[in-house]
Amino acid sequence: MEAEIGSAAGTIWRYLTEHGETSVARLRQGTRLGDQQVLMGLGWLAREGKLRFARTARAVTVDLRRGDDS
16 A cells, blocks of 8 residues: 555656646646545655645645745
8 A cells, every 4th residue: 555655646746846836636637646546645745745735715736845945
């Protein structure tokens, strides 16, 4: 199970590197991962402090945390 989560995290990382900030829904579509895989992968990366989340009026967006982000 951990290998599957790690793989999903890698897929998400690569997608965000290429596409930048995106909504969680678009991330799911773009990576072709299932809902659970996206959420577990996001959790993995968030726990490592590698993501930045923002809430808009319509969605939650996610982006990679840059070196200058706090």
